[in-house]
Amino acid sequence: MAADDVSRPPGRIGRGPGAPRLPDRRRLARRLAIGAALIAYSWAAALTAPFSTAALCCVLLPGAVVAVIAIWRPPARIPPPDRLDVAGFSYWAICVAVLFEWEASAFKDNSLWWHPALTDLINPLIAPHPLKCAAILLWLLAGWALVRR
Amino acid sequence: MTTRVVTIIGFSGVIVALFVLEIIGRRRTTRVPTLGEWLGYLMRARAGRAAILLGWLWLGWHYFAR
Numbered sequence: 001m002a003a004d005d006v007s008r009p010p011g012r013i014g015r016g017p018g019a020p021r022l023p024d025r026r027r028l029a030r031r032l033a034i035g036a037a038l039i040a041y042s043w044a045a046a047l048t049a050p051f052s053t054a055a056l057c058c059v060l061l062p063g064a065v066v067a068v069i070a071i072w073r074p075p076a077r078i079p080p081p082d083r084l085d086v087a088g089f090s091y092w093a094i095c096v097a098v099l100f101e102w103e104a105s106a107f108k109d110n111s112l113w114w115h116p117a118l119t120d121l122i123n124p125l126i127a128p129h130p131l132k133c134a135a136i137l138l139w140l141l142a143g144w145a146l147v148r149r
Numbered sequence: 150m151t152t153r154v155v156t157i158i159g160f161s162g163v164i165v166a167l168f169v170l171e172i173i174g175r176r177r178t179t180r181v182p183t184l185g186e187w188l189g190y191l192m193r194a195r196a197g198r199a200a201i202l203l204g205w206l207w208l209g210w211h212y213f214a215r
Contacts, residue, residue: 046213055214058213063206067202078185078189079189080189080192080193081182081190085180085182089182091170092167092182095166099160102160106156114152114153119211121157123212132213135213136209136213139208142205145185146192146201146202146205149185149188149192149198
Protein backbone atom coordinates (compact mmCIF):
# COMPACT_ATOMS: atom_id res chain seq x y z
CA MET A 1 0.00 0.00 0.00
CA ALA A 2 1.17 3.51 -0.69
CA ALA A 3 2.52 5.43 2.24
CA ASP A 4 2.59 8.78 0.50
CA ASP A 5 -0.74 9.84 1.98
CA VAL A 6 0.64 9.92 5.50
CA SER A 7 2.71 13.07 5.13
CA ARG A 8 0.90 16.36 5.01
CA PRO A 9 1.08 18.37 1.80
CA PRO A 10 3.39 21.40 2.08
CA GLY A 11 1.69 24.62 3.05
CA ARG A 12 -1.30 22.85 4.61
CA ILE A 13 -2.30 24.12 8.03
CA GLY A 14 -1.77 21.46 10.67
CA ARG A 15 -0.37 20.60 14.05
CA GLY A 16 2.51 18.36 13.19
CA PRO A 17 5.63 17.70 15.22
CA GLY A 18 7.17 20.94 13.97
CA ALA A 19 4.35 23.10 15.31
CA PRO A 20 5.07 25.08 18.52
CA ARG A 21 3.84 23.30 21.64
CA LEU A 22 1.72 24.96 24.30
CA PRO A 23 3.02 25.23 27.86
CA ASP A 24 2.15 22.20 30.04
CA ARG A 25 -0.47 24.00 32.15
CA ARG A 26 -2.25 25.37 29.10
CA ARG A 27 -2.15 21.97 27.42
CA LEU A 28 -3.60 20.34 30.52
CA ALA A 29 -6.33 23.00 30.75
CA ARG A 30 -7.15 22.54 27.07
CA ARG A 31 -7.36 18.77 27.46
CA LEU A 32 -9.62 19.11 30.50
CA ALA A 33 -11.87 21.51 28.61
CA ILE A 34 -12.07 19.19 25.60
CA GLY A 35 -12.74 16.20 27.88
CA ALA A 36 -15.53 18.06 29.68
CA ALA A 37 -17.05 19.12 26.36
CA LEU A 38 -16.96 15.54 25.05
CA ILE A 39 -18.61 14.21 28.23
CA ALA A 40 -21.30 16.90 28.01
CA TYR A 41 -21.88 16.12 24.35
CA SER A 42 -22.11 12.38 25.07
CA TRP A 43 -24.51 13.04 27.92
CA ALA A 44 -26.76 15.16 25.69
CA ALA A 45 -26.53 12.75 22.74
CA ALA A 46 -27.53 9.83 24.99
CA LEU A 47 -30.73 11.69 25.86
CA THR A 48 -31.99 11.73 22.27
CA ALA A 49 -34.66 9.25 21.23
CA PRO A 50 -33.69 6.51 18.75
CA PHE A 51 -34.75 7.09 15.13
CA SER A 52 -35.14 10.84 15.78
CA THR A 53 -33.56 13.63 13.75
CA ALA A 54 -31.73 14.79 16.87
CA ALA A 55 -30.13 11.37 17.34
CA LEU A 56 -29.07 11.34 13.68
CA CYS A 57 -27.58 14.84 13.98
CA CYS A 58 -25.72 13.82 17.16
CA VAL A 59 -23.94 11.14 15.10
CA LEU A 60 -23.47 13.14 11.91
CA LEU A 61 -22.00 16.17 13.70
CA PRO A 62 -18.94 14.30 15.08
CA GLY A 63 -18.65 12.64 11.66
CA ALA A 64 -18.50 16.05 10.00
CA VAL A 65 -16.01 17.34 12.59
CA VAL A 66 -13.79 14.28 12.08
CA ALA A 67 -13.96 14.74 8.30
CA VAL A 68 -13.05 18.44 8.56
CA ILE A 69 -10.15 17.67 10.92
CA ALA A 70 -8.93 14.78 8.75
CA ILE A 71 -9.00 16.86 5.56
CA TRP A 72 -8.20 20.44 6.55
CA ARG A 73 -6.52 20.29 9.98
CA PRO A 74 -4.85 16.90 10.25
CA PRO A 75 -3.19 16.36 13.64
CA ALA A 76 0.25 14.84 14.09
CA ARG A 77 -0.23 11.28 12.90
CA ILE A 78 1.10 8.23 14.72
CA PRO A 79 3.43 6.65 12.17
CA PRO A 80 2.06 3.33 10.89
CA PRO A 81 4.34 0.30 10.70
CA ASP A 82 6.20 -0.13 7.42
CA ARG A 83 5.05 -3.72 7.14
CA LEU A 84 2.73 -6.14 8.86
CA ASP A 85 3.61 -9.68 9.80
CA VAL A 86 1.12 -11.73 7.76
CA ALA A 87 0.98 -14.58 10.28
CA GLY A 88 0.48 -12.16 13.17
CA PHE A 89 -2.21 -10.21 11.34
CA SER A 90 -3.98 -13.43 10.31
CA TYR A 91 -5.05 -14.00 13.96
CA TRP A 92 -6.87 -10.68 13.85
CA ALA A 93 -8.32 -11.43 10.44
CA ILE A 94 -9.66 -14.79 11.60
CA CYS A 95 -11.27 -13.30 14.71
CA VAL A 96 -12.86 -10.43 12.76
CA ALA A 97 -14.07 -12.84 10.06
CA VAL A 98 -15.61 -15.15 12.69
CA LEU A 99 -17.33 -12.16 14.34
CA PHE A 100 -18.77 -11.04 11.00
CA GLU A 101 -19.83 -14.58 10.09
CA TRP A 102 -21.50 -15.10 13.46
CA GLU A 103 -23.27 -11.75 13.07
CA ALA A 104 -24.22 -12.44 9.44
CA SER A 105 -25.76 -15.80 10.34
CA ALA A 106 -27.89 -14.08 13.00
CA PHE A 107 -28.81 -11.28 10.59
CA LYS A 108 -29.75 -13.80 7.90
CA ASP A 109 -32.13 -15.51 10.33
CA ASN A 110 -33.76 -12.12 11.11
CA SER A 111 -32.11 -12.13 14.53
CA LEU A 112 -34.50 -14.57 16.14
CA TRP A 113 -34.52 -15.05 19.91
CA TRP A 114 -32.54 -18.28 19.65
CA HIS A 115 -29.77 -16.70 17.54
CA PRO A 116 -29.72 -12.96 18.28
CA ALA A 117 -27.56 -10.48 16.39
CA LEU A 118 -24.85 -8.59 18.27
CA THR A 119 -26.93 -5.43 17.99
CA ASP A 120 -29.83 -7.04 19.81
CA LEU A 121 -27.47 -8.08 22.59
CA ILE A 122 -25.68 -4.75 22.91
CA ASN A 123 -28.72 -2.44 22.68
CA PRO A 124 -30.20 -3.56 26.04
CA LEU A 125 -26.75 -3.23 27.62
CA ILE A 126 -26.41 0.42 26.59
CA ALA A 127 -30.05 1.29 27.25
CA PRO A 128 -29.38 2.93 30.68
CA HIS A 129 -28.46 6.56 30.11
CA PRO A 130 -25.03 6.54 31.86
CA LEU A 131 -23.94 3.46 29.89
CA LYS A 132 -25.12 4.92 26.59
CA CYS A 133 -23.29 8.14 27.48
CA ALA A 134 -20.11 6.12 28.15
CA ALA A 135 -20.54 4.21 24.88
CA ILE A 136 -20.92 7.45 22.90
CA LEU A 137 -17.87 8.91 24.64
CA LEU A 138 -15.90 5.78 23.74
CA TRP A 139 -17.06 6.10 20.14
CA LEU A 140 -16.00 9.76 20.01
CA LEU A 141 -12.56 8.91 21.43
CA ALA A 142 -12.23 6.06 18.92
CA GLY A 143 -12.97 8.57 16.14
CA TRP A 144 -10.21 10.86 17.40
CA ALA A 145 -7.81 7.93 17.70
CA LEU A 146 -8.59 6.95 14.09
CA VAL A 147 -7.98 10.48 12.82
CA ARG A 148 -4.51 10.36 14.37
CA ARG A 149 -3.66 7.12 12.57
CA MET B 150 -28.04 -24.99 27.28
CA THR B 151 -30.20 -23.15 24.75
CA THR B 152 -28.98 -22.03 21.33
CA ARG B 153 -29.36 -18.44 22.53
CA VAL B 154 -26.78 -19.09 25.23
CA VAL B 155 -24.51 -20.74 22.67
CA THR B 156 -24.83 -17.65 20.46
CA ILE B 157 -23.98 -15.33 23.35
CA ILE B 158 -21.01 -17.52 24.31
CA GLY B 159 -19.86 -17.41 20.67
CA PHE B 160 -19.97 -13.61 20.54
CA SER B 161 -18.33 -13.32 23.96
CA GLY B 162 -15.59 -15.75 22.95
CA VAL B 163 -14.69 -13.79 19.82
CA ILE B 164 -14.71 -10.47 21.68
CA VAL B 165 -12.50 -11.91 24.43
CA ALA B 166 -10.17 -13.27 21.74
CA LEU B 167 -9.88 -9.76 20.26
CA PHE B 168 -8.89 -8.37 23.66
CA VAL B 169 -6.38 -11.20 24.14
CA LEU B 170 -4.83 -10.40 20.74
CA GLU B 171 -4.51 -6.75 21.75
CA ILE B 172 -2.77 -7.75 24.99
CA ILE B 173 -0.44 -10.11 23.12
CA GLY B 174 0.27 -7.40 20.54
CA ARG B 175 1.45 -5.02 23.26
CA ARG B 176 4.21 -7.39 24.34
CA ARG B 177 7.66 -6.53 23.02
CA THR B 178 8.51 -9.85 21.44
CA THR B 179 5.51 -10.71 19.36
CA ARG B 180 4.57 -10.95 15.71
CA VAL B 181 0.96 -10.03 16.43
CA PRO B 182 0.27 -6.35 15.70
CA THR B 183 -1.93 -4.25 17.98
CA LEU B 184 -5.31 -3.05 16.75
CA GLY B 185 -3.88 0.44 16.28
CA GLU B 186 -0.93 -0.84 14.27
CA TRP B 187 -2.91 -2.81 11.72
CA LEU B 188 -5.59 -0.16 11.47
CA GLY B 189 -2.82 2.39 10.94
CA TYR B 190 -1.33 0.18 8.27
CA LEU B 191 -4.67 -0.09 6.47
CA MET B 192 -5.13 3.68 6.78
CA ARG B 193 -1.88 4.48 5.01
CA ALA B 194 -3.77 4.64 1.74
CA ARG B 195 -6.45 7.29 1.34
CA ALA B 196 -9.07 4.69 0.36
CA GLY B 197 -8.34 2.62 3.46
CA ARG B 198 -8.49 5.72 5.63
CA ALA B 199 -11.87 6.70 4.18
CA ALA B 200 -13.24 3.16 4.55
CA ILE B 201 -12.19 2.86 8.21
CA LEU B 202 -13.59 6.31 9.08
CA LEU B 203 -16.85 5.49 7.30
CA GLY B 204 -17.00 2.24 9.26
CA TRP B 205 -16.60 4.25 12.45
CA LEU B 206 -19.41 6.59 11.39
CA TRP B 207 -21.65 3.64 10.49
CA LEU B 208 -21.03 2.11 13.91
CA GLY B 209 -22.17 5.32 15.59
CA TRP B 210 -25.25 5.56 13.38
CA HIS B 211 -26.13 1.90 13.94
CA TYR B 212 -25.90 1.96 17.73
CA PHE B 213 -26.76 5.53 18.68
CA ALA B 214 -29.09 6.90 16.01
CA ARG B 215 -31.25 3.82 15.44
